[in-house]
Amino acid sequence: MDQPEVIGIDIGGTAIKLGRFSQDGTCLKCLTVETPQPATPEAVLAVIVDAIAQIDPDNQTIAIGVGMPGPADASGRIAKIAINLPGWQDVPLAEWLEIKTGKTTVIANDANCAGVGEAWLGAGRNLQNFILLTLGTGVGGAIILDGKLFIGHQGAAGELGLISFNPEGPMCNSGNQGSLEQYASIIAIRRRTGKEPDQLGALAQAGDAEALAFWQEYGRDLGIGLVSLIYVLTPQAIVIGGGVSASFEFFLPAAKVEIDRRVMYTSRTGLQILPAQLGNSAGMVGAAKLAWQKIAAE
Template structure:
């Protein structure tokens, strides 16, 4: 299997990213195509098949992994629901791609793929036990235990953004109120400040007092949310990814301070809080890792 290749695909609301990878993590080729609008399952699958043919023109790839914006079933066959994609309910994505490409296919949640990518090639590569939080439009998560992605018996474990932070806080699409996502997502930052995270990062860099205060409060909220997760999972590292992680330098110190204050030393011995390293590349890398696991490479 040393020279085998797979395709990792990251399906998003605006773009579909693909990468062709070798087993040592080298990306030989990548490709981004626009997600068809409306992004019906039929249109997306057709677009994917077309893009796969472009990136695998020599037909060398032995498997396909796909990250989708929502949970997959425990077997990695079905996209159960995809947030922001209309009509995506119980889409048999693996079956459809296998039928059209003849290659074994596995489907996973996009945050889980990002976690796998960071664990394989990014900020998590030195650790066997870590959690990843993606701070984007929503807040996704991934749990890696003993080097393996933990998805639980239903395939839905690791929804770390949906834990309760403040019981009477803003309503969440999940049905929860005051979930972590409602305080630390891009959407929450816009609601709380009227600004974009990148804008607040630029202001903080320039020494703007209001922006610095915002990031301090943001770091506190994130630290309090992570406290629960650290007590339960005692990871060696927490990797912070997603768009908001671009401003990590302004909030990670406050995250650390909160965790040190709230978590018993026995539960956080040697704990590292790290910004993700792979950016938008994490998703396709993790999907490729998933594909290798499917064929036992």
């Protein structure tokens, strides 16, 4: 083999994205397949193994990284739980894939993968300390400290969307009540407005007063949620990704007003709030980076 390659995989509720990557992050081939329904661990494994055979027919890759919609254990071997996928509890996915493919495998939370992707090739590539917030169906997060992904002693750190926002708010799948996710996710936006975020973005773009007012309220809530994270971590930047970030320009000003009002200047000097750069490929890219790191550590 001339140059080694790895596979990055991002498992989502409706689609599974795979890419073959060189060491500098070039995606040499990519593929998206439908997530089987119901998305049981065995069904997902079968689909992934088949997709790997399609993307790497000549067996050129040496490792696999997988992003999961839920926390992995600290060693990156076991999918601990995936709230929105049936039957995912303590699934030894890395071991299963190694048996099926013969390739070293590491797994991680999908938002952590997105953070690693943005740190490697995206909005965080010149930053040592930042947090990523993914505003999607749920709200995920990743913490990059001193250039490294912070996962805590059991692998589950960085669930930034599950911090408490309003103790009397709607119930969250996590068991928390009134988490930030219940105010900032796509599901929360639907509940509050009856509309999709892209509809509200288009309306705001056209100058619709109601949509603009909604985004201002949304930005205010997001800004208040970010205050706690800024005080704890004092990052260089907050990177905002996920589907809702398409309306970044409409909610950012209100978020900044709240941060400036509520955070002492000593905790926010030089703070940047940036849109993510890798879009839907961030998780797949970060999973590939984790595969490279796993190979380097062996």
